[in-house]
Amino acid sequence: MAVSRKKKIIIGVSALVVLVLVIVISVVATRKDEPEVTTVKVDVRPELKSTVTASGEVRPVRYIKLTSEVPGRILEIYVNPGDIVKQNQALVRVDPTQLQSSQEAQWAATQASINDVSNARNAVASAQQGLAVTDAAVASARQQVIAQQTAVDRANVDLNAAQRELKRTTELIEKGVASRFDYDAAHDRYDQTKIALETAKSNLESQKLAVKEAQERGNQQRAAIKEAQTGIKSSEMRASQQQAFLRGQSSQREKATQYSPLPGVVADIPTRVGEFAVSQLSSTPLMTIADMSTINVEVNVDETEISVVDVGQQAKVKVDALGDKEIVAVVTQKNPLAVAKSDTTGGLNNRVNVQEAKEFKVTLELKDLPDDIRDKLRPGMSSTATITTRTKTNVIAVPLQAIVEKAPPAPSPGPSLASSAPTPVSDKAKDQKGVYILDKDNKVKFLEVTTGITGESDIEIISGLPAGTEVITGPSRVLKALKVGDKVKKQTRKPDANANSGGGS
Numbered sequence: 191m192a193v194s195r196k197k198k199i200i201i202g203v204s205a206l207v208v209l210v211l212v213i214v215i216s217v218v219a220t221r222k223d224e225p226e227v228t229t230v231k232v233d234v235r236p237e238l239k240s241t242v243t244a245s246g247e248v249r250p251v252r253y254i255k256l257t258s259e260v261p262g263r264i265l266e267i268y269v270n271p272g273d274i275v276k277q278n279q280a281l282v283r284v285d286p287t288q289l290q291s292s293q294e295a296q297w298a299a300t301q302a303s304i305n306d307v308s309n310a311r312n313a314v315a316s317a318q319q320g321l322a323v324t325d326a327a328v329a330s331a332r333q334q335v336i337a338q339q340t341a342v343d344r345a346n347v348d349l350n351a352a353q354r355e356l357k358r359t360t361e362l363i364e365k366g367v368a369s370r371f372d373y374d375a376a377h378d379r380y381d382q383t384k385i386a387l388e389t390a391k392s393n394l395e396s397q398k399l400a401v402k403e404a405q406e407r408g409n410q411q412r413a414a415i416k417e418a419q420t421g422i423k424s425s426e427m428r429a430s431q432q433q434a435f436l437r438g439q440s441s442q443r444e445k446a447t448q449y450s451p452l453p454g455v456v457a458d459i460p461t462r463v464g465e466f467a468v469s470q471l472s473s474t475p476l477m478t479i480a481d482m483s484t485i486n487v488e489v490n491v492d493e494t495e496i497s498v499v500d501v502g503q504q505a506k507v508k509v510d511a512l513g514d515k516e517i518v519a520v521v522t523q524k525n526p527l528a529v530a531k532s533d534t535t536g537g538l539n540n541r542v543n544v545q546e547a548k549e550f551k552v553t554l555e556l557k558d559l560p561d562d563i564r565d566k567l568r569p570g571m572s573s574t575a576t577i578t579t580r581t582k583t584n585v586i587a588v589p590l591q592a593i594v595e596k597a598p599p600a601p602s603p604g605p606s607l608a609s610s611a612p613t614p615v616s617d618k619a620k621d622q623k624g625v626y627i628l629d630k631d632n633k634v635k636f637l638e639v640t641t642g643i644t645g646e647s648d649i650e651i652i653s654g655l656p657a658g659t660e661v662i663t664g665p666s667r668v669l670k671a672l673k674v675g676d677k678v679k680k681q682t683r684k685p686d687a688n689a690n691s692g693g694g695s
Contacts, residue, residue, distance in 0.1 A: 225668050226679040229628065229660040235587045238650055240580040240643035242499055244552065246489030248509060248571040250482055251555075252452065255475035256281065258467035259445045260289060264476075271459050272568070275450045275479065282476050284467050286446035293439040300436045303429035310425045314418035321411035328404035335401055338394035345387035352380035454481040457569045480569045485556045487519060489575045490549040493528060498579040500524065505554050505577040512566065518557045521577060525551035552577075580643050586655060587648040588625060592663045593641065595621045625655060626662040626672055634662070634676045 262284030269281055359376040362368030457478040461467065467476060487507050491499055505519040528548040554575055559567075598621070624638040637659075642650030655661070662669060662678075672678070 224677055224679050225671070226681055227626075227662045227668055227672070228664050228681045230589065230592070230663050232586060232588055232651070232655060232657055232659050232661055234657050235585050235648070236583060238582050238585045238587050238643060238645050238648060239578050240498070240645060242491060242495045242577045242579055243574065244489035244491045244495075244577070245572070245574045246487055246552075248567055248569055248573055249486050249488050249553075250454065250480040250569055251484040251486055252481040253454070253457065253569065254451055254479050256448060256451070256477050256479055257475050258282070258284060258448065260284060260442050261466070261468055262286070262288065262446065263466050264461060264463050267459065267461070267463055267477075269456050269459075269477075271456050273456045274565070275454060275456060277450055277453045279450045280447055281450055281456075281479075282448040282461075282467075284446050284448075286443055289439070289443040289446055293436070293443050296432070296436045296439045300429070300432040303425065303432040307422065307425040307429050310418060310421040314415060314422060317411055317414040317418050321408060321415060324404060324408040324411050328401060328408055331397060331401040331404050335394065335397040338390060338397045342387065342390040342394050345383060345390040348383040349380070349387050352376070352383040356380045448476060450479055452479060452481050453483065454479045455568065482564060482567065482569075485559065485564070485567055486522070487554045487556060487573050487575055489552050489554065489573070490531075491552045491577075493548040493550065496524070496550040496552075499550075499552055499577055500579075503577055503579060505575050507554065507556060507573055507575045509567065510572040510574075511568075512563065515563070517559065517563065519554040519575065520557060521552060522555045523553040525553075527551075582643060582650065585642070586651045586657055587645070588651055588655070588661050589663050590644070590647055590649050591666055591669070592625050592661045593623060593639075593649060594626060594636070594669065595623050596636070598622050626669065627659060628662065628678070628680060632677055632680055634672050634674055634678060636674050 264282060265285055266283040267281070268283075269275060269279075275281065356373075356376040356379070359368050359373045363370070363373050457480045459477040461476050499521065501521050501524060503521045505521060507517045507519045508514065509517070528550055530546045531549055552575075554577075622636075622638050623641060624636050627635050627637050629635055637655060639654035640652040642652045644650070660680075662672070668678075
């Protein structure tokens, strides 16, 4: 059945009325449903800290990977992982049998070389005695030469006297004064003195020859002494060498038992009794000893925050194993070389993707550690450090969630052609940073501010916001939806005076 024109008009009017009612009700409901916001009164904070938080691990200042200095099978391990050890405390003992055999063999070689030294010294003493005898023989021979020379001189005198007598007797015989008997007697005396002179000369030559022979024997003895003395030096050098070898073998034998080179804690024992220890190989350590007298924490600081971290800054460290216990620390070293987060070794030779996040190693020394805390710390424990990078006093600060960033108002279009040109990227206006406040009618107003350091939950206001002003802090979903001029309901909360420690930069 077709609907009449009148009914159509009635239906249309009814629908329009219903639509108008719905719109009116929606507007009224919207006006009455004003958003609720939280406000806080801004006061001057006595202190605000800017901090950097980074995680890492506990590391001792010194630790040694103890390796065996001598080869051998491990017989005993005297400590367990986690034990606290003193310096020079026995740790590991390897089988000393082979070392003892080497030491005994070297001792025998040393004794033989010492005997060689004694023999060489005896040879020198014997040669010196022979030289003394030879020198005495030379002196005696020289005395005999002197005596024989005297005999030669006397024989010369006698020969001259006999020769004069024979001449005189010859002259007397020619004159007929002397007899033939006197002549023969003078001639016999002359011959006898002549023979005596020849004999004396012969004896003198014999004694001179005896002196030369004695001198040659003396020279031979001196040469023998020098040779024996050289033998002593050689024997002493060999003995010293053998003694050095013996000391080395004795030292090697003593090293069969390894002692702790420093006081600390046993961090790791990768070896077991019965295994063979290979000497001088750092890849197979017997155990790791960590000196826990001074303890560091190494943390990884993100590259975006490393610029505000400096040596000497104070920090608080929490070790996971100790719960919420905070330990005072100070930054002692900042590594200038960045490493990728995926890199476990670091170093200039390790090149990584430039798009990968980087970190810097920062070392902190734990201070004022009580003994009960020190005894609980172990190398490798996970830790978190909160480094105070900057501290300001008497500052105006607002909660971080109160800060709003909004785009600047668009410039009004101008008639000039220059306004139609594209704006360079560097000339684009930055977002405005500010806070929302309420006027006397509870309507939202935007106040642009300049911010300073950032704490854990607050941020410093350098300019643009006087103390005593109430700012809107949230909730964030409402804050993001607010617009200038919106009317809101206010809920006031007191500022947290203790929220001044840092977590930002």
